[in-house]
Amino acid sequence: MGKRNFLKPSWYLPESKATSESVFLNRRELVKGLGMGGLLAAAGMSYKSSSAHAAEDPSAGLYKDIVRNEKYKLDRPITPEQLNLTYNNFYEFGSHKQIHEAAQALKIRPWEIEVDGEVEKPMTIGIDDLLAKMPLEERLYRHRCVEAWSMTVPWSGFEMSEFIKLAKPTNDAKYMRFETFEDKSMAPGQKQFWYPWPYVEGITMEEAMNEMTFMVTGAYGKPVPKQMGAPLRLALPWKYGFKHIKSIKKISFTKERPVSFWEELGPTEYGFWANVNPEVDHPRWTQATERDLETGERIPTKLFNGYEEQVAHLYKDLQSEALYK
Numbered sequence: 001m002g003k004r005n006f007l008k009p010s011w012y013l014p015e016s017k018a019t020s021e022s023v024f025l026n027r028r029e030l031v032k033g034l035g036m037g038g039l040l041a042a043a044g045m046s047y048k049s050s051s052a053h054a055a056e057d058p059s060a061g062l063y064k065d066i067v068r069n070e071k072y073k074l075d076r077p078i079t080p081e082q083l084n085l086t087y088n089n090f091y092e093f094g095s096h097k098q099i100h101e102a103a104q105a106l107k108i109r110p111w112e113i114e115v116d117g118e119v120e121k122p123m124t125i126g127i128d129d130l131l132a133k134m135p136l137e138e139r140l141y142r143h144r145c146v147e148a149w150s151m152t153v154p155w156s157g158f159e160m161s162e163f164i165k166l167a168k169p170t171n172d173a174k175y176m177r178f179e180t181f182e183d184k185s186m187a188p189g190q191k192q193f194w195y196p197w198p199y200v201e202g203i204t205m206e207e208a209m210n211e212m213t214f215m216v217t218g219a220y221g222k223p224v225p226k227q228m229g230a231p232l233r234l235a236l237p238w239k240y241g242f243k244h245i246k247s248i249k250k251i252s253f254t255k256e257r258p259v260s261f262w263e264e265l266g267p268t269e270y271g272f273w274a275n276v277n278p279e280v281d282h283p284r285w286t287q288a289t290e291r292d293l294e295t296g297e298r299i300p301t302k303l304f305n306g307y308e309e310q311v312a313h314l315y316k317d318l319q320s321e322a323l324y325k
């Protein structure tokens with residue numbers, strides 16, 4: 001992974017500016033100063049794949065021969081695994097990109113997922129029981145962060161609609177709300193009191209039922225690594241990456257629209273919908289292009305990250321909403 005482009009991204013604010021004021025600012029103000037990914041990464045760390053990780057993950061055998069769903073095609077090569085493993089956003093383990101080593105502290109078994117809210121019957125299900133019930137497949141998806149970098153990923157997992165069949169929401173369910181684990185002893189980032197832990201995200205039921213909405217449990221033919229959100233994360237490839245909540249512990253079907261982590265921190269910059277749109281800039285940088293993480297080249301961003309055909313219909317009656325932040 002080249003360091004050249006990571007040293008001073010266009011949206012970078014000097015750390016001194018944020019830290020000198022941090023004591024006096026409330027958390028919303030502070031995060032405006034830091035920005036998403038506003039701290040520079042410690043350079044030079046390399047990812048060591050941990051055999052302990054494989055030993056503690058009983059799902060390791062599920063992905064080797066997983067069948068790729070050929071419906072979902074890419075227009076550029078798959079981003080090399082090593083790059084994806086070492087350039088991540090996971091604020092629970094640090095407000096920078098090199099969290100891969102710190103994230104190995106995440107304990108992923110046992111891992112119970114609570115399902116509640118507007119459902120016929122609330123339940124708690126272990127990740128391995130869930131994996132046994134779901135039809136697993138591989139999909140190649142584009143992945144576009146609001147910070148204007150992008151990659152492509154071979155995800156494994158199952159379509160959200162399959163999970164919804166299992167969870168049996170009632171007619172009152174209008175949204176799905178997702179919550180990440182909360183445990184300061186594993187995740188030192190959660191000691192940073194100015195963030196509204198736990199990380200929360202939400203989507204509408206219509207979005208959840210869309211064929212693109214994918215629950216990720218694997219990547220690159222293996223269980224999804226901890227730094228990428230083991231053992232369960234979301235992939236919504238037409239939305240900015242911050243919607244792709246990692247390490248999900250709780251799923252609630254709700255009547256009310258959930259307020260997500262970044263929306264709570266900076267509602268002028270991050271909203272509920274967060275659909276990719278090259279014509280609507282972030283207040284502090286352009287969204288017209290994105291930096292391909294592999295080549296370092298800037299490439300044009302596409303409306304809905306190239307998935308217009310699959311998802312544009314979801315928004316045709318919502319034009320008064322802030323659909324693109």
Ligand code: MTE
Pocket residue numbers: 036087088089090091092144145146180199227228229240241242243244245246247
């Ligand atoms: N989920 C949790 N729990 N915590 C986070 O900090 N970061 C989000 C999203 N999911 C985040 C999270 C952001 S900003 C992005 S861009 C993607 O994860 C990054 O996913 P990746 O590291 O697999 O590329």
